[in-house]
Amino acid sequence: MASLLHPQLQLSRQYGRVFSVFNSQIHTGSGLAAKDHYKVLVLGGGSGGIAMAARLKRKVGAENVAIVEPSEMHYYQPIWTLVGAGAKSVASSGRSTSSVIPSGVTWVKSKVAEFDPEKNTVHTDCGKKISYDYLIVALGLELHYEKIKGLPEGFEHPKIGSNYSLKTVEKTWDALKSFKEGNALFTFPNTPVKCAGAPQKIMYLSDAFLRKTGKRSKANIIFNTSLPVLFGVKKYADALWEIVKKRDLNVNLRHNLIEVRADKQEALFENLDKPGETEVFKYEMLHVTPPMGPPAVLKGSLLDDAGGWLDVNKNTLQHKTYDNVFGIGDCTNLPTSKTAAAVAAQSAVLDRTVSRILKKQTPDKAYDGYTSCPLVTSYNTVILAEFDYDGQPLETFPVVDQSKESRVMYHMKADVMPHLYWHGLLKGIWGGPGPYRTMMHLGMK
Numbered sequence: 001m002a003s004l005l006h007p008q009l010q011l012s013r014q015y016g017r018v019f020s021v022f023n024s025q026i027h028t029g030s031g032l033a034a035k036d037h038y039k040v041l042v043l044g045g046g047s048g049g050i051a052m053a054a055r056l057k058r059k060v061g062a063e064n065v066a067i068v069e070p071s072e073m074h075y076y077q078p079i080w081t082l083v084g085a086g087a088k089s090v091a092s093s094g095r096s097t098s099s100v101i102p103s104g105v106t107w108v109k110s111k112v113a114e115f116d117p118e119k120n121t122v123h124t125d126c127g128k129k130i131s132y133d134y135l136i137v138a139l140g141l142e143l144h145y146e147k148i149k150g151l152p153e154g155f156e157h158p159k160i161g162s163n164y165s166l167k168t169v170e171k172t173w174d175a176l177k178s179f180k181e182g183n184a185l186f187t188f189p190n191t192p193v194k195c196a197g198a199p200q201k202i203m204y205l206s207d208a209f210l211r212k213t214g215k216r217s218k219a220n221i222i223f224n225t226s227l228p229v230l231f232g233v234k235k236y237a238d239a240l241w242e243i244v245k246k247r248d249l250n251v252n253l254r255h256n257l258i259e260v261r262a263d264k265q266e267a268l269f270e271n272l273d274k275p276g277e278t279e280v281f282k283y284e285m286l287h288v289t290p291p292m293g294p295p296a297v298l299k300g301s302l303l304d305d306a307g308g309w310l311d312v313n314k315n316t317l318q319h320k321t322y323d324n325v326f327g328i329g330d331c332t333n334l335p336t337s338k339t340a341a342a343v344a345a346q347s348a349v350l351d352r353t354v355s356r357i358l359k360k361q362t363p364d365k366a367y368d369g370y371t372s373c374p375l376v377t378s379y380n381t382v383i384l385a386e387f388d389y390d391g392q393p394l395e396t397f398p399v400v401d402q403s404k405e406s407r408v409m410y411h412m413k414a415d416v417m418p419h420l421y422w423h424g425l426l427k428g429i430w431g432g433p434g435p436y437r438t439m440m441h442l443g444m445k
Contacts, residue, residue, distance in 0.1 A: 035106075038066045040354075041122060041132035043112050045069025045097055047340050047425060048329035049138035051347040054102040054428030056136075059355060062104025068124060070111045074100045075166065076421050078340050081198050081376055082414060084163040084172035084287070085205035092418075100426050112139065115301045117322045134324050134354065137303065137310050139295040141194060141330040141338065147291045154262035160286045163202055164194075175285045176206055181218035182284030184210070185267060188225035189291040190256040194330050194338040197231070197373040197385065199223075199289040200240070206285070207247050208378040221248075222281065224255035224269055232337075235393050236375065236385040239403040243377055255279070257288065295331055309333035314389070315366035317350045323357070326350055334369070336389055340421065341372035341432065348431025370394055370432060374413035381405035382413050386433075396437040 039060045042049045045067050057065045075094045082088040101107045110124035121131045143164055145152040154160055161172030176184075186203040193199070203223050210216040223244075230244070230251060231237040244251055252269075258278070259268035267286055271277040293299075299308035303319060310327040311320050314334050319325035328346045330338040349367040356363050369389025374382045384402045388394045395402050402409070424430025 035066075036129065037131045038106070039064035039133045040066075040136065041130060041134070042067045042136045042138060043122065044138035044140060044329075044331070045071065045074060045101070045107075046138060046140050046329065047421070048140075048343045048347065049136065050074070050100050050102070050426045051343065051428055052136045052138065052328060052350060053105050054426065055347065055351045056354060057102050057105055058428070059358065062102065063106075065102075066106035066108055066130065067101060068108040068110055068112055068122065068130070069097060070109060070125075072097055076340075076418055077164075078195060078374075078421075079414075079418060080163045080169045081195075081201045081205070083169050084161065084202050085176065085209060085379070086173045087205075087379060087414070090166070090170055095422070100422075102428070112295075112297050114297070115303055117302050117319075117325055120324065132324075134357075135322075135326070136350075136354075137298075137325065137327045137331060138329050139298065139310075139331040141192075141292050142295055144191075144291040144293055145288070148257055148288070149259035149268075150262060151260055151288065151290075154260040157262035159265055159284060160260065160262055160288065162288045162290065163198060164290055172202065172287055175287075176209055179206075179210065179215060179219065179285045181215070182220065183282055184219050184221045184285040185281055185283040186221075186223045186287045187257045187267075187289050188223070188227060189289055190226035190272065191291040191293060192338065193289060193292050195340075195373065196337050197375045199225070199287070200230070201376040202287050203249065204243065204247075204375075204377045205379065206287075207249065212379075219284075220250065222250045222252065224252045224257065224281070226254060226256040226272055228253055231375075231385070233385060233387045233391050233393065235403050236373075236383060239383055240375065243405075260286070260288065298331060305333050307333065314369070316353045316363040317346060317367060318353060318357075318363065326354060334367070336369040337371040337373060339371050339373060340425070341386075342370065344425050344430055345370040345432035345434060347425070347428070348434065351428075351431070368394070370434065372433075374409060374417070376410070376413060377405050378410075380407050380410050382409035384409040384412070394437070396433045396440060398441050 040056045042053045053067050073094050074097045079088050079093045083090050110126045113125045114123040159175050161175050162168040188199040210219050230240050254272040255269040258270050267281045294308035298304045305311040310332045312327040312332050329343045352365040353363040373385040386395045
């Protein structure tokens with residue numbers, strides 16, 4: 001193969017750390033110029049994309065794998081809950097994309113512009129057409145602050161932040177620090193979201209901070225959620241309702257944020273159970289969880305479902321129409337919560353699925369919908385929710401009541417899980433706690 005390469009490219013391979021070859025905005029970990037065809041093409045350089053590239057390069061060779069990703073930086077977003085509460089720095093959440101791309105895998109630094117699964121090709125925004133044998137779609141989801149009237153321009157004002165965006169997460173901490181008295185308001189939108197526990201985690205942390213600083217007696221803490229429940233799994237919802245009552249937090253169900261009047265410090269909500277009825281809430285602090293949706297490039301393509309999400313088999317993660325297309329993570333229509341923990345479990349299943357298909361065999365491992373949500377309830381406690389497709393608890397630790405607040409689980413969230421992310425999931429060697437759960441339950445789960 002090497003003898004067929006241009007001499008300059010052979011030199012680049014030999015001295016990959018010295019020379020860089022750029023071709024149509026394409027970079028590679030090993031210094032090789034880009035090809036127009038790859039055995040495995042991965043779309044998206046988030047957690048799912050990097051994890052699958054790391055896994056599949058071991059099966060087909062790094063030179064046969066490419067990742068399409070425009071961003072220069074990669075962020076561990078679950079830690080932004082703690083950044084917004086002043087417990088972690090935003091700098092600790094990010095690393096350069098080049099440092100997390102698996103070595104030898106080609107990095108196509110572009111956006112996906114169009115799918116053509118009939119011809120096994122993808123077009124990028126820089127005019128590149130790349131063909132593939134197998135396609136992994138890991139494009140995440142998109143935030144839509146603009147669907148709330150008054151945003152995103154409202155973030156130019158003080159007292160308002162959002163832990164879901166790099167640009168606004170530190171504004172949450174600024175708003176919390178400057179809080180004096182009045183309403184501290186937290187929202188949950190009327191769309192699917194990633195990390196569905198995060199909108200209320202910052203409420204519990206804010207409550208803890210205001211108690212610690214002696215301001216809690218002057219604060220009215222409100223959680224306005226579009227959902228009909230506080231949390232989707234009853235076992236954990238019951239535990240959270242107890243915390244809400246004990247800490248005098250106010251929860252309004254079926255309230256959806258539709259407008260922010262940041263100059264007046266007002267937020268307008270619609271009552272989803274009473275169409276046409278709205279209510280204005282004044283705020284001294286506002287945390288916004290934005291509406292979210294599938295990547296625009298997926299919507300209307302041959303790969304999406306009726307809602308615009310990647311249409312995959314919920315057991316194998318294989319596309320329902322195109323056998324050589326697979327999905328992982330937030331961009332899919334898998335009926336489970338969109339979390340990094342779900343991506344980890346999915347990566348192990350998808351690895352097995354693709355491995356079998358590469359050998360012309362039938363997939364034999366099913367994803368059970370496992371996901372996890374460490375519900376941070378203070379600066380040193382967490383309720384570790386783990387559950388499956390059916391919303392049934394699927395817990396790892398049999399001797400612990402995971403619906404109870406735990407200091408140990410907090411340290412797992414704050415310290416252990418980031419390490420597992422950077423050095424396990426992104427390296428393709430952490431596929432969730434499934435094997436450990438089986439051992440701890442003596443093979444019965």
